[in-house]
Amino acid sequence: MNNILENYSKNYSEQIKKRRFWNIFIVLGLFVAILISSSIIDLNMTRITSGIPRLGDYIAKILPNLDTNLLFANSQIEGSVPYWYFNFKKYIVLLYETFNMAVLSTLFGFVFALLLSFFSARNITPNVLSFFFVKRFLEFLRGVPEIIFAILFVWALGVGPLAGIIAMTIHTTGALGKLFSEVHENAELKSCEAIRSAGGGWVPEMRYGVLPQVLPNIISYALLRFEINIRASTVIGFVGAGGIGQELYLVINFNYYEEVSAIILLIILTVITIDITSGALRQRIIKGTHD
């Protein structure tokens, strides 16, 4: 009895030792990685301490000077909200453009991704070769960030939202294509077998056997992607690919300080509003499938 206990406690202390060794190893590794990374970036206290006041200055400059007594005066009077947002109409048009960029790129990307995903799902692909190539193709589309595609298309198509929409469509196709094929891979293929046994080909199998069961999931993913694309479309204009980002880039570079905060605030409100709406919609779709 005593022996067993002794053995047990010996075992236990050995395990503790082993665990301690690994913990020390990981902490040391992290420490070394931090040191190396900091030296690569040339991170030091003086740069941080000298940067922080400048950041404070900059933020103070871009925030509006609002005078509580004049808040709702007209746009000619400094300190009023209308003065801060004297360009409001222009912003609204640009926000609408941004919104539409996200809508179109999500929609087109959704269609392309859906078509390709039937080839890149292992369990339903019509042949191994198309599986391999479509999968690699989607990986490439997803791997290259949309803003890099945007730079490319701005060269080819000129400055404007068209370049942004194409760039985001490409990236969306890759990202959604991967997710959709994962959804397909989890699909139940019983009804596909029945359709095949009745003489139906691959297309009816996909249309009737797979699509009805995956539809709620893929729509929910598409909405999630729409939320991501709304964010992306607010910045893709930095490289001249349209939307409110183009204006934001301009006012930052020209130091139209108060306009910077005006635009960023609008972006935040738009993004949050769409997140909430789309999130609620997704909840409903997912719930609807459990009814």
Added chain:
Amino acid sequence: MGSLQLNSLIKQFGKNTDGRIAVNGISLEVTQGEMVGIIGKSGAGKSTLLRMINRLVEPTSGSISFDGTDVTSLKGKALKKWRSECAMIFQQFHLIDRLDVLTNVLTGTLGRRYNILNLLKIFPKEEKINALKALHKLDLLGKALQRVETLSGGEQQRVAIARALMQKPKILLADEPISSLDPKNSKIVMDDIKKINNEEGITVICNLHSLEVAKQYSKRLIGLSEGKIVFDGPPENLTQELSQELYDLENE
């Protein structure tokens, strides 16, 4: 006329040496209008046999022929045509849960039309009428526009039978059609299958786990054990020992 012939059919899963032989040299003939019950333990090769007839599973060797046509060598359109002529129903119904009953029944006709119409879910009026007639025959007309997932198991299997009827089949292959059903629904489904066999002259080949049901519904039983035919004849000829060998070995 309309006879189905299987000649030394073999199906082996996996590689040569360690592969499992599911069906091991089956030869038999079924004439048009027969109702054949295939009996045996699970794993005896019943399901593989039916799937091979429909060509869902490719035989390793041997051949299947129908009315003199070699079924095993069919490809493309001809294969689809053959599949639609020998309709299949499954143990777990294999319906599309999220679509309505009518559309499910209409999926029996998908192989006959252009895919562009299939993609848009457009079905001709005559097909819809035929589908509703099939549902009427099975006493399900009232549920035509409900989602399949709202139906009971017995009703779902009868929807599957209606779908099979839409294929205007010469043969109906039923793979354990009542294994997921309670006794009451089992009776309804088996009666419907029998009715189709009697009234439309469709050959029925039906895998059954239960010997009682098989005896009751078919005049010819085929007993399978380890992929081989161990009995072929009317139920009266089935001896006590043989039925024990077919079913009770599991208990040992």
Added chain:
Amino acid sequence: MTNKDIISLCPQAFLPFWRRSPVTFILVILSIIYLGFAIHFFGFSLSKILEGFANMKPILVAMFTWQDFSTWNFPGIFDGLVQTLAMAFLGTFFATLVCIPISFLTSKKVFRFTLLRFFIKRILDMIRGVDILIWAIIYVRAFGLGPLAGLLSIFTADVGTLGKLFSEATDNADTKQIEGIESSGSNKISVIRFGVVPQIIPIFISQSLYFFESNTRSAVILGVVGAGGIGLQLTERMKAQYWDQALFIIVLILIMVTIIDTLSRAIRKRIIDE
């Protein structure tokens, strides 16, 4: 039974699509109209797109004809890659450090001051509403061009997202264990240390690793606005129309991202399995 009888028994099956589900039909029509309108709004035309793709041709050709390969600035490219990794690593690490206390402050189970929790959550919402590139451009203004601005923007964006995820994980911690420690009369600190921390640490680590992975991707684009890393090298070459070098860098980025993904996925799997 005649065809007419059948039709009269189930007439709905023969209604055209727009009569069977009018709401869906109206929604579809409205979306098509909106789509047409949006396309019109942008002044798209197929010819314009085709023209654009025709313009792509010389760029693609230039991408695949590699010129003066030996003169390319390989040390610069290597520095860019390393910088990108360092930015992503430090940004994620510091954000994780900051988000641990935030998660306690914003979790219902640990902290009772509703008002403070509300404010922190709204601030996190605001941070998440701003894309990482906007942070980058602001930090470049304050700290100058280079990877420091990149690091800070990754840090800021991560605090927004990780803060939310961490506090959700803390909220999901098992209440029984917390109550067990509380019932032994311990103070708040030991409740957190022994009741909450052991449960959430694996989740935090695996989420941080996942963010390191996705931050490597984000860090690539920060160079577009001058915040250092390989993106800077890439955009410089794209601006100068060195398309062959640009493609080379894109391929390197893809390789790097794949390696990081694979490594991090393997580590995450081990942590979750344990």
